[in-house]
Amino acid sequence: MCTTCGCGDTELVPVELHEKILAGNDRAARHNREHFLEAGVLVLNLMGSPGSGKTAVLEATARAAAGKGWRLGAVSADLATDNDAVRLSKAGIPSRAITTGQACHLDAELVHRSLHDLAWRQTDVFFIENVGNLVCPAIYDLGQAANVVVLSVTEGEDKPLKYPTMFLAADLVLISKCDLLPHLDFDMGKLEEALARVMPNPRVLKVSARSGEGLEEWVAWLEKRRLEHGLVGKIAGLAGHTHG
Amino acid sequence: MHEYSLVQALITRVEAEARRRGALKVHGLSVRMGELAGVDPELFQTAYDTFRAGTVCAEVPLTLKQVAASWSCPTCRAAIPRGAALRCQACGEPARLDEGGDALTLDGIDLEVP
Numbered sequence: 001m002c003t004t005c006g007c008g009d010t011e012l013v014p015v016e017l018h019e020k021i022l023a024g025n026d027r028a029a030r031h032n033r034e035h036f037l038e039a040g041v042l043v044l045n046l047m048g049s050p051g052s053g054k055t056a057v058l059e060a061t062a063r064a065a066a067g068k069g070w071r072l073g074a075v076s077a078d079l080a081t082d083n084d085a086v087r088l089s090k091a092g093i094p095s096r097a098i099t100t101g102q103a104c105h106l107d108a109e110l111v112h113r114s115l116h117d118l119a120w121r122q123t124d125v126f127f128i129e130n131v132g133n134l135v136c137p138a139i140y141d142l143g144q145a146a147n148v149v150v151l152s153v154t155e156g157e158d159k160p161l162k163y164p165t166m167f168l169a170a171d172l173v174l175i176s177k178c179d180l181l182p183h184l185d186f187d188m189g190k191l192e193e194a195l196a197r198v199m200p201n202p203r204v205l206k207v208s209a210r211s212g213e214g215l216e217e218w219v220a221w222l223e224k225r226r227l228e229h230g231l232v233g234k235i236a237g238l239a240g241h242t243h244g
Numbered sequence: 245m246h247e248y249s250l251v252q253a254l255i256t257r258v259e260a261e262a263r264r265r266g267a268l269k270v271h272g273l274s275v276r277m278g279e280l281a282g283v284d285p286e287l288f289q290t291a292y293d294t295f296r297a298g299t300v301c302a303e304v305p306l307t308l309k310q311v312a313a314s315w316s317c318p319t320c321r322a323a324i325p326r327g328a329a330l331r332c333q334a335c336g337e338p339a340r341l342d343e344g345g346d347a348l349t350l351d352g353i354d355l356e357v358p
Contacts, residue, residue, distance in 0.1 A: 009358075012356050013265075
C-alpha cells in the first residue's frame with residue numbers, strides 16, 4: 001500500500017535479483033559434484049557433434065586403460081535408442097542409456113536421476129556421454145570434474161569459431177579420427193589457430209580410436225585429473241548417499 | 245533449442261518471486277545475456293513469446309540486455325583485440341573474459357504490490 005499518504009493505491013516495486021537463470025541447475029550440479037568427489041569417482045562430461053566419435057573414443061579408452069585397473073562406467077545420452085550404451089557395455093564400460101526424448105542436452109537433475117539405479121559409486125572413472133550437439137550441452141553444469149570436447153578431423157577446422165561457447169567450456173579437446181588425416185585436406189595449424197581464438201588456454205590431444213594414436217596421453221591426462229582431485233588411493237563406494 | 249527450457253526456468257522463477265511478495269501483477273522483467281552465454285537472443289525471445297501465455301508473464305514485455313564478449317589480460321589489463329588469439333601479446337598470459345560476456349541472468353522484475 002502507498003505509505004506516503006495512505007491512499008490505498010498499489011505500488012510498483014522494482015525487484016533487483018541479478019540471479020543466474022540456470023541457478024537451479026547449478027545447485028543440482030553442486031550436489032552431484034559433492035557426491036562424485038566424496039565417492040572418489042572422477043566424472044567427465046564428454047561432448048561433441050553427433051558422429052564425432054565420442055563412443056569410439058570411450059571404447060578405445062577401455063582398451064588403453066586396461067593396465068590401470070580402473071573400474072569404468074558411463075551413462076550415454078541420446079534422443080532415442082540405447083545403441084551407444086550397449087556398445088560401451090560390450091567394450092567393458094558398464095553403461096546405461098539416458099534417452100532424452102526431444103531434449104537436446106543433459107541437465108544436472110537428469111544425470112542425478114539416472115545415477116540412482118547405477119553402480120557408479122563402485123567406479124574409478126565415470127563418463128557422461130552427452131547428447132551429440134555442439135550448442136546446448138555447453139552451458140549445463142552436470143557436476144563433472146572436467147569437460148572434454150571431442151572434435152573429429154572430418155568436421156572442418158573452423159568448428160571452434162562457429163561454436164565458441166562449447167570450446168570455451170572445454171578443459172580438454174580431443175581431436176579424433178586422426179588416422180584419417182592422410183586422406184583429408186585438413187589443416188591442423190588452422191584448427192589450432194581457431195582454438196586459440198576461443199580458448200584462453202587450449203589443451204588439445206590428437207587421438208585415433210582405430211590406430212590407438214594419442215590414447216596413452218589421454219589416459220595419462222585422466223590419471224592427472226584423478227591426482228588433482230585427490231582421488232588416487234581413495235576406495236570407491238564407501239561414502240553414503242541419503243536422500244530425504 | 246535449450247532456449248525453451250531456459251525460458252521455462254525463467255518464468256518459474258518470476259512466478260515464485262511474485263507469489264513470495266504477494267504481487268498483484270508483474271509489469272516487466274529484464275534479462276542480461278552475454279554474447280558467449282550460449283543462447284540465441286532471437287530464439288530466446290520466440291521461446292518467451294510462446295511460453296508466457298497463461299502465466300503471470302502473459303502481458304509482460306521482456307527487456308533483453310545483450311552484452312558483447314570482450315577479453316583482457318589479467319596481469320596488465322590490456323584489452324585483447326576482437327577476433328585475436330586469447331593471450332596477452334605483452335605478458336603471454338591467457339586472457340580473461342570480462343564481466344558479463346557469458347552472463348545469463350535475471351536482473352530484475354517490476355512488481356505491482358498492494
